[in-house]
Amino acid sequence: MPKVSSVIVPYATYLRVYEPLAAFPEPERGHWARYARRPDRPSYQDELRRSLADLLPTPPVPVPVHESSDAFVLDVDGVVCVCPWRTRLRGWLALEELGDELPGPVLDAVLPEVVRRQTALDYERWLARNPDARPWIRTATWQVPLNWFVLVSDEERRFDKGSGEIPPMLRYRTPMVQARRRVARALRALKDAVDEGPLIDGLIDVGRWLEEFHPRSLVELDYGGLVHVLPPGELEDDHSAADVAEGIEALRHGDGAAAGEAYGRLVERWRAVRDRRSAN
16 A cells, blocks of 8 residues: 555544434435445445545545445444445545645645645535535544543443454444533533633534434444554553543532643543654
8 A cells, every 4th residue: 555545544533423314304314224224334444445545546536526325324222323424525524624734745745736726626616505514424533532532431431352353442332412411511611610722622613513413313432443553451441531521520620630630641641642643
């Protein structure tokens, strides 16, 4: 695989929303109902492989020509819930953020300016026809944004060491109503303790995003490809959601020292992850 591909799509983590079939209008609902019965549904690794394949041509294809008709599917107590990939929309959104992640010369080498300009124009035209579009999946690279951990609790954490060809897995799943409630509680505690900050901004943003979905949806935080770069011991000991909850609870009770200790654990843990990014 060309070296440039690892620059564009490094180790990614995901925040996904699975909506019940009832949330989708026809004929899309019928499509997802039929899709959910397929025995050969692709995995997140298949999605990543397809993304990488689009980077191989010269010039690369940063955004698919056609929207994906694939999705992730869960059966929650007999209710089918669907998380559409929407890779085309997510490609446009990722391209908007790429300029903040890569230096100019690297960005030009990876995606020539003429390609980026044409892609941006395509997105503007598409958005004019689809003003209410939003992704069901958010992606971060080489990190899990701290505001994502606010949505879940340590009790919802699921870790599997993996074995043989099966990779390790670390994820959280929570009902939408719980995620929204935690966002609201955290925002109250943070705003009472500090005037502003990136965690507050991130929570406001993710809270608005969650409001776009059906109240009976499911929210999933998935470490995704990051499990391939973190040693198994670090994954097993990673309880970042518990640290975030502890820090916010400490702020709620005016205990700045305890909040600082929890924040310090988070900073140390994720600094080590960022150091691996630099090493690569």
